[in-house]
Amino acid sequence: MTNKELYKKILFFVKPYRLFFVAALLFSVITVVCELAVPVLTRTAIDTYIGKRYYLVPSDEATGTPVTDYGDTVITLSSGELLINYGSISELSVNHRMQLLANEENMKLYYLVHKSMYEGKVTDDLIEKDDYFLIEFDRLRSLPREFVANLRANDIRMIVIIFLVVMGLTIVNFIFAYSEMIAITWASNHVIHDIRMKLFKSVIDLPITYFENHKTGKTVTRLTNDVENIQEFFAAVFINIIKDVAIIAGIIGVLIYIDRRLGLVTLAMLPLVAIISAVFRKKMRDSFARVREALAVVNGRLSETLSGIAIIQIFIRQKEFQKKFVADSKVYRKSSARQVFINSVFTPLISMIRYCGMGLIIYLGANDVARGIISLGTLVIFIAYLEKFFRPIQDIAEKIHIVQSALASADRIFPLMEEEPEYDNTTITSCEELLQKKAEHFVEFDNVWFAYRGEEWVLKDFSFTIAHGEVVALVGETGCGKSTVINLLSRLYGIQHGDIYINGINIRLISKKVLRKFIGVVQQNVTLFSDTVKYNILLGADASERRSFEDVCNYTNCSSFIDRLPQKAQTVLSEDGRSLSFGERQLISFARIVAYNPQIFVLDEATSNIDSETEIAIQDALVKILKEKSSIVIAHRLSTIRHSDKIIVIDKGRIIESGSHTELIALKKNYYRLYVLQYKEHLAAEDISGLSDSTI
């Protein structure tokens, strides 16, 4: 998929929460404005109030120069003298400056206060000019505190107001920064939840063939790590990158507006820092990957050692293992040291660029201040902005990687979401419909051909029937197709030719859910969930449809071992069932199918690894359960299936013999040979031809 398509798909999940994202964006704009406003206010405090100074231009130099439209910068006195505000001197045109301030070096700076604002004593220090009192700025310091306080009462008031506003902005900033965080977290968490659930739904509905061609680990990674990557994209990048860009653009914009030259110098640093960051980021990523790899080797060796400690000690191999571990450990330390080196170069390099850039801009700015091009307060803005300028640049360089890995993950996730789900037909949607009338055969395979791949036929022209209440056994070598028959019956795979009928209805017409509720399979490998014993047996089943838990336990003789567990039926099992013996696991598997209560029981090598005591317990259970039910039994040990109504012998995907045990023994062909091979030791003493005698 192209990036554009991927963004589109991601945005589809964002849509329900778009209000949150828009709000977050709005909040973040507010915080950026608040943050950038503070230095501007500081400038006002410095230029207009703290450093309030005026040049007094004598009337002879001022004559003939119309200086009307400079606002507060220039005050024209009735005497023809001009007062020029030093703080905004840069607003004068070049011509005016040359004329009015030609003698700047020798001119004095005066503090100025409007008469109406001054309530103190009028002393000789004050020079009266029109509505103003003037006083030499440098003399202020030597005057009594009280006098100065009176004189500058307005300045102090304004400074307090300005910084109270700063305080207000700080609080507003805090509120919106936090709100933004909350909005983003809430929305991104839910977007991720939605993506994960949609993906899981798609995965679980995929046909079984998908899982055969894709490793479990990979599929799980899609659902976890890949989804996480997208989460990180939302949490760290989605809005923040906009914010970072806004800060950078805002700073550069304001700087260029204030002083084009300084602004452009600042702008020039941007690509420099960005490129260096990007280059190092890549180096760091590579070296980090190596560190992780080395660590995985070390930890792998460690866990291998711990799980094999007995064999290592019995074979006296401690020294060799120690040597290997030390070598692995060294590789890890070296790769880490390499990473430290890269970091040790990168971080100082960036900080150096940062301070050198800052130094350069301050230097250029200082010259501008000296030449009256910018005010001192403006220089302070530059310094403040430069301190905020670098973090977003580095952030962006860092986040580009997150965007890339999120896109890569999205490219793995979305195609999986769009995989074709298991085909389902809904003509028959309930078990009742399936049982309405009684067909001649309960299960019928009619000339079935099946191959997992291409023309490699696993079943060839396969036909057999199972009557109502009949037990049918499938016998044959490993790989002859026994298990395939079961998988086809429950439509885990579709067949290429032929038909399969259940109670006379083609299984293609039966919804898979109904079909699979109809057929219960006990597999050789017991899959346990890390949940309670009870959950593992009932599998979250709707109890009304199925047997009660107590009944199930009694039927299957599970009660005796469950009662011995620390928390009885509420005992939580580990996934690999370590806390249970193999026989107990098999019992759970049987209990499961009993609780499930299907119409057709399928036992696939269900007792092959069970000790004799458990097997007898299971055998008791089955006699009770299998009454009136049809069943298919697959077993390696022939003694297990001897009493089946019908035994079907399969060889390379074809049925070669079928009949009861007695019939097949009498036939003295394949089944007979298998039987003799397995039991020759025990039969040795007896007449082998007497096998047909079912008393063995």
Place this chain on the structure above:
Amino acid sequence: MQRRLYFFTGIASLLLVDIFQLFIPRVVKRMIDDLFLLKSDRMLIYFSYIILLAAGMALFRFFWRMLIVRTSFYIEEQLRNDLYKKYLSMDQSFFDNRSTGSLIALATNDLQAVRMMFSMGVVSACDGIFLTTLSIVFMFSMNPLLTLYVLIPLPFITLFILITGKKIFSGFTRVQEYFSAATAKLQEFVSSIVLVKNFTLEEEAYASVQTASLRICNENFALMRVWGLLFPVMALITGLSSALAGIRGGTMAVMGNLSIGEFTAFFSYISILAWPMMAIGWVMNLFQRGRASMERINVILDTTPQIIDGSAKIADQPVLKPSFSVHSVSFRYPEALHPALTDVSFDIPYGTRVGITGKTGCGKTTLAQLLLRRYDPDSGSVTMNGTDYRDMPLEFLLQHIVASPQQNTLFAETLKENIRFGYDDIPEDMVKTACSRAQLDSTIEELPDRLETMLGEKGVNLSGGQKQRVALARIFLAPSPLRVIDDSLSALDTVTENQIHESIYTLPGSLLLISHRVAAISRCDVIHVMDEGRIVESGTHSELIERDGIYTDIYNRQLVKGMSLHDK
């Protein structure tokens, strides 16, 4: 010693970086003051100061990182190797009492916590102390009164971190936990997809994953509600501090008690101070965790094994034809209520094949463990050629015995190395013979590099039955005079099992064969039947059958295993 030197040089470099960093606002301050007084002749000098300071900072930053952080990796390496060596030297009861997971965590998480303490912990602590002290000194030298004003709000950052730190940490742990739980759940459902489909569990699975996913969602949100406050709070408090500096400092500047340069320098120092205020909380956390981890590691490093080497010098060379005896041995596992073995005695004269059978939990495996001196008996003794195990060095004893424990472990080495396992001087054709006897030929044929194929972690993974056979080949190959084979054939089919039995019975030397299946041990020279920790019957197969006791009972039950379905 050299490490320590590196470490302290690193800290000195860090101090220099901090001093340089704090001098920059001072230079800027001078510049601004000059400019305010309309003096501009020294600007170039100030500029060169800044560049010099920047270069010095960069240089010493490089130094401290290289010196401190790299040293911390050396410390980690040393500790890890020490731990590993400790693990290798510990006895079975040590491993019985601790889960593999906790031992791995010690060498991963705990070790990392220790390293973090030595690197980022130390660095942040020193950095914080230097920066705080120095900037307060610098601020004080400019204006003591204003410094006090500015410092009022800043400790609230630390307070906030201390209050929320634990909550944040436990929140992170919980999110991580929930995430692992959800991953485990997903893994479970995907790996048991056949069961899910067969039992139509799609909806239950969906609901269960949804619960897990929502839990992450909610916990994450709860965490972010606190964690998300961190940076806004820091900005708020520094902002308030700056505003205070503005109000008080601005007034002072107007009154002529503070220069404009000083006024602006205060803002710079406040933003520098914010970081150490935040770091205090973090550092305390790092140190707490680091110390707790260090303690846990030290406890293990100080543990000594309970199995102690004896000093009796039996012989310089391994004994050629040793006999082993178990004399009225009793043994109880530390946590167990009932003894695992009670008064068990039997001999393994050189060249005999001894079979042990009995129900699960009857003590068969414990007996093998004692023969291998995985444990020492509570009473009685195990001897080789009449000498008590406890009187000889363990390594000497183990030169005479090989065993295949029930749980087979293969290592991430080549198949050949896995089979030779230490006996590197055994020629390759003998390895091949051992493989043939363990019925591994067809397995090896299928492997990409035959005997040289890498197994485990990154190589090929073998099935349970294949693993069992590799472990058997290992035993067949090892030239030890006594072989202990404990139920090693459970995952094999009947035909292969029969063939391997042929191989086992033709091995030279003595043999102790343990199995709950009578067929596996029926050809032994002597068979001991165990029940509840005691030997209850002994004899050859035919003797035991004649006796018509427990053995016969087991035999019959295992023979007639037919399930009578629908017996009509």
